[in-house]
Structure formats: C-alpha cells, structure tokens
Amino acid sequence: MAITDLPMLSMLRTKMQWHQERQRVLAENVSNSDTPNFRPRDLVEPSFDKTGINGMHEISMVRTSASHIQAAGVSEAFGSNTNGGYETRPAGNAVNIEDEMLKVASNQMDYAAAASLYTKSLDLIKTAIGKR
Amino acid sequence: MAESMDFLKSMSIATSGLRAQAGRMRVISENIANADSTASTAGGDPYRRKVPTFTSTLDRALDAQVVSLGRIKTDTTSSFRIKHEPGNPAADANGNVKYPNVNSLVEMTDMREAQRSYEANLNIISATRRMIQRTLDILKA
Numbered sequence: 001m002a003i004t005d006l007p008m009l010s011m012l013r014t015k016m017q018w019h020q021e022r023q024r025v026l027a028e029n030v031s032n033s034d035t036p037n038f039r040p041r042d043l044v045e046p047s048f049d050k051t052g053i054n055g056m057h058e059i060s061m062v063r064t065s066a067s068h069i070q071a072a073g074v075s076e077a078f079g080s081n082t083n084g085g086y087e088t089r090p091a092g093n094a095v096n097i098e099d100e101m102l103k104v105a106s107n108q109m110d111y112a113a114a115a116s117l118y119t120k121s122l123d124l125i126k127t128a129i130g131k132r
Numbered sequence: 133m134a135e136s137m138d139f140l141k142s143m144s145i146a147t148s149g150l151r152a153q154a155g156r157m158r159v160i161s162e163n164i165a166n167a168d169s170t171a172s173t174a175g176g177d178p179y180r181r182k183v184p185t186f187t188s189t190l191d192r193a194l195d196a197q198v199v200s201l202g203r204i205k206t207d208t209t210s211s212f213r214i215k216h217e218p219g220n221p222a223a224d225a226n227g228n229v230k231y232p233n234v235n236s237l238v239e240m241t242d243m244r245e246a247q248r249s250y251e252a253n254l255n256i257i258s259a260t261r262r263m264i265q266r267t268l269d270i271l272k273a
Binding site for chain 1: 141143187188249252255260263269273
C-alpha cells in the first residue's frame, strides 16, 4: 500500500485537486468578464462518504479507446454548476467580478488549509516511523 | 498527469484576460488621442471612434474558454460633433467642421472598466501563485 492510498491523504488530495480545478474555472470566469453572452460557472463541492471516498459520480462521454481525444470543456472529475450569476448585464454577461474575487480568495485560503493539513499528516507518518 | 498543470492553466487563462484588456486599453487610448482629429480634406469625415470586441474561444491546448480580442469595429451609430469654424481647412461649404464621435467621458468610463478587469486578472495570477507556493511548501516540511 502506497502512502498516498491512506484515506486521509487521498481525501486531502481530492480536495486539493478540486481547488486546483476550481481555480481554473474561476480564472475562466474572470478573464471572460467582458465577453458578451458569457455565463459564469462554478464547481460542485466534493462530498466524501464514511470511508473517505469522493462520492461524486462524473458524467462525461466515454472513451472507447485510449487514443481518442477527451471531450473538451468537460471537467474530468468534478461536476460543474452553471446556475451562477444572478445579475445579467445588457450584453448578456453575468460575471460579477466582486463575487469572483471573493470565490478566488476563499478558494486560495481553503487550498492553503488543505495543504497545511497534508503537511501535518505527513509529519504524523514521520513521527510513526520514528524520524523525529 | 494532466492535473499537475492546472495551476499553470489558470495562469494562462488569466494572461489571456490581461492581453485582451491591454488591447482594449490600446483602442481606448487611440480614441482619446484622436478626439480632435478632423478630416484632411474639406467637408470630409473625421476619425471615427473604434470599439473593441471580446470573444470567448476554446483553447484546445488548455482545454479552457480563454478570451481574445475580436474584430475592432468602428462606431457608426453615434453622430459626429459639428462645430461652426469657417476658418478651419476641413470646413465644408457652410463653414461647418465635423469632429470625431469620441466622447471623452465614455472613453474614461471604458478605461476604468478595462483597468478594473485587468486588476481582477492580475489578482487571479497572484492567488494562483500563492497556491503553487503552498504546494511547494509541502515538500519543504
């Protein structure tokens, strides 16, 4: 069993991947904040069951061969939520920059929390194997 | 692993936003600089205000919706400012001179908006940079 298979670490890893993916989606929203008819997107938060396995079931096109190109624009592991945006400007753009900045800041802080928890978990393992 | 490049993807997307907003600034400054450019011939049309457009395009390498500056169009709906200046070389037979349809108030408002969007994209880059730094901190611990 590899170290990364520990439930604690794999949970944190999933969470960090989710934050990474969310950062990408938020960057898309902000860079398109002046594009007509652009609607912002967000990711659905991952949920974990008792065993620490990500309970999200992805919906994406099935690849029948490894050499096929993956369907573009579909996030691989996390569901996306497109009902964001409650004020639409006349040009059809629904991105609210303040809202996005708030999301970016909270995303960054949660990522930092997950990263430091990961460090602490590694410290725990180091203690167990008697390194310190 | 494709996921390991995601932070760099976020940065590239934000960079596309920076580039688009910088292009918009260029068009705005062109408009402001030419706010009083009259025609070179008598009775001719002066400088016409330019309008930048944005389009959202799918970058296949990044697998993301990046923004790019679309066609730069000219504003044909608003009319030219007309002043009575018989001594001006660009004046028509009645002594009227057409001045560009540039409204400096509108341009200033657009400039502020471009500036704000530019800063928002910069903010994304610095936030992503801090996240990468946190990831590297795991290795240091």
